[in-house]
Amino acid sequence: MRGRAFAWANLGYRFALHLLRLPLRPFRRGRDEARFLGAVVREGYVPLEAGEREAFPSFMACIGCGLCTLACPSLREAPRDAWAEAWTFVVGPSRSIDRPALLDAPACARCGDCALACPMEVPIPRLTALVERLASAAK
Amino acid sequence: MNDGYDLLVLGGGIAGAAAALAAARRGRRVAVVRGGPGATALSAGAWRGPLPVEVGEALAEGGVPHERPAGALPHPRGELVPADHAAPAQCRAVPVEGALVCGIVGLPGFDAAALARLWGEAAGVRLEAAVVAAGSGTPAAGWSPVALAAALDRDPSPLADALAEAVRVSGATRVIVPAVAGLERSAAVLAALGEAAGVPVGEALGVPPSLPGWRLDRALLAGLATAGVEVVQGRVVEREVEGRRVVAVGVRPTRGDAEALRLEAAAYVLATGKYLGGGIVVEGTIREAALGCPVRVDHVGPPVEAFDALALTHADRSLPQPLLRAGVETDAQGRPVDGRGDVVYENVYVAGTVRAGRSGSEPGLGAAAKEGVRAGEAAG
Numbered sequence: 001m002r003g004r005a006f007a008w009a010n011l012g013y014r015f016a017l018h019l020l021r022l023p024l025r026p027f028r029r030g031r032d033e034a035r036f037l038g039a040v041v042r043e044g045y046v047p048l049e050a051g052e053r054e055a056f057p058s059f060m061a062c063i064g065c066g067l068c069t070l071a072c073p074s075l076r077e078a079p080r081d082a083w084a085e086a087w088t089f090v091v092g093p094s095r096s097i098d099r100p101a102l103l104d105a106p107a108c109a110r111c112g113d114c115a116l117a118c119p120m121e122v123p124i125p126r127l128t129a130l131v132e133r134l135a136s137a138a139k
Numbered sequence: 140m141n142d143g144y145d146l147l148v149l150g151g152g153i154a155g156a157a158a159a160l161a162a163a164r165r166g167r168r169v170a171v172v173r174g175g176p177g178a179t180a181l182s183a184g185a186w187r188g189p190l191p192v193e194v195g196e197a198l199a200e201g202g203v204p205h206e207r208p209a210g211a212l213p214h215p216r217g218e219l220v221p222a223d224h225a226a227p228a229q230c231r232a233v234p235v236e237g238a239l240v241c242g243i244v245g246l247p248g249f250d251a252a253a254l255a256r257l258w259g260e261a262a263g264v265r266l267e268a269a270v271v272a273a274g275s276g277t278p279a280a281g282w283s284p285v286a287l288a289a290a291l292d293r294d295p296s297p298l299a300d301a302l303a304e305a306v307r308v309s310g311a312t313r314v315i316v317p318a319v320a321g322l323e324r325s326a327a328v329l330a331a332l333g334e335a336a337g338v339p340v341g342e343a344l345g346v347p348p349s350l351p352g353w354r355l356d357r358a359l360l361a362g363l364a365t366a367g368v369e370v371v372q373g374r375v376v377e378r379e380v381e382g383r384r385v386v387a388v389g390v391r392p393t394r395g396d397a398e399a400l401r402l403e404a405a406a407y408v409l410a411t412g413k414y415l416g417g418g419i420v421v422e423g424t425i426r427e428a429a430l431g432c433p434v435r436v437d438h439v440g441p442p443v444e445a446f447d448a449l450a451l452t453h454a455d456r457s458l459p460q461p462l463l464r465a466g467v468e469t470d471a472q473g474r475p476v477d478g479r480g481d482v483v484y485e486n487v488y489v490a491g492t493v494r495a496g497r498s499g500s501e502p503g504l505g506a507a508a509k510e511g512v513r514a515g516e517a518a519g
Contacts, residue, residue, distance in 0.1 A: 066348030067176055069285045076289035076322065116372060116393055119177050119415050
């Protein structure tokens, strides 16, 4: 009971603080954003660009069937450790993956054979471009 | 680019390929519109049901002739799967007394000792188990099936030598390896392995991404090319209808930004698969994607457009799920019908898992191939 009373009081206090700060918002915007981005970048996250955010739902259609890995000529020529479970590459942006390690992976030639093999029409070359950008940004 | 086909097949899985082959055999001018590999390319490699003669010939032409296996085929889940037909690589993997189940160092999902016990119990025979290295180049993170298959394509000799040694030690009469023996050159890889081992070397069934399924899909494409069937990579995005006939379809090519094609045909086969192939799409409502045929869900009753999603599943997951059986209802000749049983398109024939009552999760291939041939003959 006391815990609940404290929680309500705390909530009220925070909300009052929030109301008081509202007029200051236009001046604080840059600072808050910088603080947020600073924390996120330290964690190894990289902000997505507008086009990438737009394409994200189509990436998430991946069902992990792995047909793309069978179609990829780069994978055949140079199987490397980073590619051992290559379809995690496709669902990768949503998972915790070793991004710098992906830089050692064979370069994607953007031939598009993977996308042709994808039953869910995931635009895999766009996704590869995204993961390569994230990997080099996080390096 | 075309002055009209006799038959345009929408969908290039097993049902669509069978329809195209059947019509091509009758001398018709046929094209297949194919978005990409679908459920057929994910099959494990056990063909259940009939193998129509034109499909069998096309598979042989494509380098994957199918035979009758002497028994049930070993699946890496630990069970034996009955099959009526299979590629020679799978047929050689029927567990027999004294066979050696051979795992590969660094390849997950194939525990040779456990599988030897499970398959041995199921088949009533005694199986040996061993684990060998496919050469010295095992990646630190282990093999993926495709990386190993590609490595064996390039040079099967390290695995061949290891298998020969394992056979010498165990005195095995045959060897069962995981389905990784080659991607493009599997026949040559398996021949090299068998020659070195001195006994038949067979592959267990595949799990997605399944190499036996992938080879089957490639073989179908090769067989279609040999039969003179044109394959258009793309998906149907538009349709032109006059009365109760489809006159033409607009196809958006899958590769690049090529312009949409307009393809005309006298008759059409709808064999676009279910959820995996993209034939049936659920986006708020449930619909048939290519030609807009009404969709029927068993216990909702007549074909529907708006539906309650909860009506499509049973809470008990062991029961057959109505969602998996949703699809296009047909008349006796295989033409799509609406809720009143009236034919929607007189020149369209439906085959494979896009049909109502056919579950995409059913094992088989044979039933879809037979339906495809029937549709191809009816339409051609």
